[in-house]
Amino acid sequence: MPGPLDQLTIETQPSPPLSATVVPAIRQMITTGVLPQGAHLREAELATALGMSRGPVREALVELAREGLVVLRRHRGAQVITLTTEDAEEVYTLRRALERLAVERACGRLTGNDLAELDTILDRMQELDAGYSPDVAVELDLAFHDVLVRAAGHSRLERSWQQIRSQVAMFLHDRHLARRDFHEIAHPEHRAVRDIVAAGDPAPAVEAIEKHLVGAYDRLVAARSEAS
Numbered sequence: 001m002p003g004p005l006d007q008l009t010i011e012t013q014p015s016p017p018l019s020a021t022v023v024p025a026i027r028q029m030i031t032t033g034v035l036p037q038g039a040h041l042r043e044a045e046l047a048t049a050l051g052m053s054r055g056p057v058r059e060a061l062v063e064l065a066r067e068g069l070v071v072l073r074r075h076r077g078a079q080v081i082t083l084t085t086e087d088a089e090e091v092y093t094l095r096r097a098l099e100r101l102a103v104e105r106a107c108g109r110l111t112g113n114d115l116a117e118l119d120t121i122l123d124r125m126q127e128l129d130a131g132y133s134p135d136v137a138v139e140l141d142l143a144f145h146d147v148l149v150r151a152a153g154h155s156r157l158e159r160s161w162q163q164i165r166s167q168v169a170m171f172l173h174d175r176h177l178a179r180r181d182f183h184e185i186a187h188p189e190h191r192a193v194r195d196i197v198a199a200g201d202p203a204p205a206v207e208a209i210e211k212h213l214v215g216a217y218d219r220l221v222a223a224r225s226e227a228s
Contacts, residue, residue, distance in 0.1 A: 021056075022050060022060035023060045023063050023064060025050060026041075026046065026050075026057075026061070026064060027067070027069065030069050030080055030166070031166055031170050031173060032134075032135050032173060033173055033177075035080050037080050037081065037170070038079065038082045039079065039080045040078070040079050041061060041070065041077065042077065043058055043061070061078045064166075065078070067163065067166050068081060068163070068164075068166070068167055069081055069166050069167070069170075081167075083167065083170055083171065085221070085224060087167070088171055088217070088220060088224070091164055091167050091168060091171065092213065092217040092220070094160075095164060095168060096209075096210060096214070096217075098149070098157060098161055098164075099148065099149070099209050100206050100209060100210060101154070102145075102148050102151075102152040102161075102209075103148055103152075103193070103197050103202070103205040103206060103209045104202045104205065104206055105151075105152035105153060105154055105157075106148050106151040106197055106205070107197055107200045107201060107202045107205050108200045109151050109152065109153055110151050110197060110198055111151070114150075115194075117147050118147050118194050119194075121140055121143050121144045121147070121190075122144075122190060122191055122194065124140055125140050125187040125190060126187040128140075128182065128183040128186065129183055130180065132180070132182060132183050134172075134173050134177055135173070137172070137176045137182040137186070138172045138173050141172055141182075141186065141190075142169060144190050144194075145161075146161075146165075148193075148197065149161045171220055172220075174223070174224070174227070175219060175223040175224075177227075178223035178224070178226055178227040179219060179226070189212055190212075193205075193208050193212055197209075
């Protein structure tokens with residue numbers, strides 16, 4: 001006699017490759033400076049630290065090379081990228097172009113959920129004091145801009161943002177280590193951008209994000225100069 005489960009078909013989802021979990025782990029170690037710029041990355045050591053085989057680590061390093069965080073050299077292995085002042089200029093001019101488009105499109109597209117998410121981030125920024133963690137500052141800063149990019153409703157724009165996001169994180173982390181003023185400027189600057197974009201007029205929104213990002217770039221360059 002057939003059992004009750006004989007005709008049952010269970011659809012299973014394939015498990016993501018192990019490299020999919022390794023990529024964010026190594027990415028975070030790079031963007032937070034645990035793996036410093038210029039550091040040589042040895043597959044065996046990373047595999048041991050992450051508790052897995054070398055295969056997923058090797059695949060993850062290839063993906064991180066596509067993101068611009070890792071340089072792969074034949075017979076010399078992998079190395080964390082060393083970001084220069086020229087890199088900063090390229091990344092931030094591209095970032096300005098992307099985010100100008102993002103806020104222009106986000107005007108009139110921001111949903112109630114988007115605004116609530118922005119306000120939650122702003123509340124956390126306002127709670128920061130002089131002892132803030134650079135890691136938290138980078139997290140909040142990028143989370144705010146992630147919402148604006150997503151609200152633009154432009155998949156190619158979002159992919160372009162994701163391609164430079166990790167390098168932006170590296171620059172921000174170094175900037176917060178050199179200049180500890182995020183607790184003073186983060187909330188008012190980002191609040192101004194939020195309110196202008198929420199008002200729905202593209203021209204002042206583009207002007208606001210331009211002013212914000214030019215200021216951020218100038219502070220980054222000053223911090224790098226002081227650190228060197």
